[in-house]
Amino acid sequence: MQDVEGYVHSVETGGSVDGPGLRYIVFVSGCPLRCLYCHNPDTMKMKRGKKTSAFEILKDVASYRTYFNTGGGGLTVSGGEPLAQPEFLKTLLLGAKKMGVHTAVDTSGYLGTKVDDELMDLIDLFLLDIKSWVPSTYKHVTGVELEPTLAFAKRLAELKKEVWVRFVLVPGLTDATENVEGVAKFVASLGNVTRVDVLPFHKMGENKWQDLGMKYQLSTTESPTPEATEAARDMFRKYGLNVH
Template identity: 60%
Template structure:
């Protein structure tokens, strides 16, 4: 197992020093990386069988980050494959499962075991993100169960669109759901994602009814998701979920633009500017007015 020690800087921020790599492959989320993880050399037929059994998954990248994808320092794994086509997606290379690398559940769990000391020091754990994790439900289920057997806090970052793929057993193995609510008006949601809103609403209610903690994420895009009535619809829905502990309003940025172009995809938000501080404040206040804790 890896070792971890903590010290404090002059500014008072805790630093965890690790004896193992903290980023798989690339330095940021804009590039794939599975460095440090052994990939499978199984044949194509063997891979399909292993994926059906949940023994193998398609992994885009992984990284170890603090206070981004849940509490504490998180081992965040980004799975490949997503049913949505969000106009503002900053990792469009996660949309297709074939772009990922084959990695076994055992390989992931062995890596998690090495970081248990880090998680204990920081109050962190595992976050499964994507793409959309529920594109690979059997693999996610095996990882979650294994993480809980290791005593590790678990989280999943999901749009909820494939919530029907999440079994009750999987929900029982989740300590936190990071629910991406793209929009509150069905027509706007369709424009943003190309899909229907209702499955997300249904999944969020199911998670809340089961007592699992929820952090809601809402991407604020000027001219797309910023209409007061759209934000109000999101806020009304979120305030109806009893287990929501925080809302994150995420300002739109252009960090993924080059990726769209490199993949030969048409990027429709090239002329869209990030939201102004005043707009961000207005939207956050719309959530706070309903008694929600907003970041």
């Protein structure tokens, strides 16, 4: 296995929401999406990240193996968009699998065609972000088309890869009943989604947009009420999904 360098935004140890157990999370830089509510806009441009050796990260991951073995954790690669750096991602995951470490990748699925068979086999769990079911809403929220994400989700279903789906509930953008139900029906049809996280919109990254000189378009949007969030979760439950 040869070392590969990639652009990394940051690393978090002890993460508890990006996969099962305690996770070592690598946030890579570079993303083709321009999500209106992105809380890490500084990851959008790849070269804003620090050029980092995959072997350097894997050496650090190795020091946490005891925690992974006792707590059922592992390595999660997030971003940014991990699939924007497929060779770097492949090296990280191959190294992790050689150590017997569980692997997860957090992705929009938009670059799913970059996942070849070798890379696919190295990923134990996909954390798939589905922003909307309505194509026009998806394009407005992300700046890209919806279809590549749906196609990738279907491919994962055909391969019976385990998937957790994430859906962000944004008042006035993604909270329409037909949109929430559309996502729920699609996700339920796949048969390989073991968990759905309905995440209420927040503005924790707004200051980062300002620091980068970028306009934050959701400055007047409020977080959904607890009741609205629970209603969205109930919609997913209605279709038999395991919701968090």
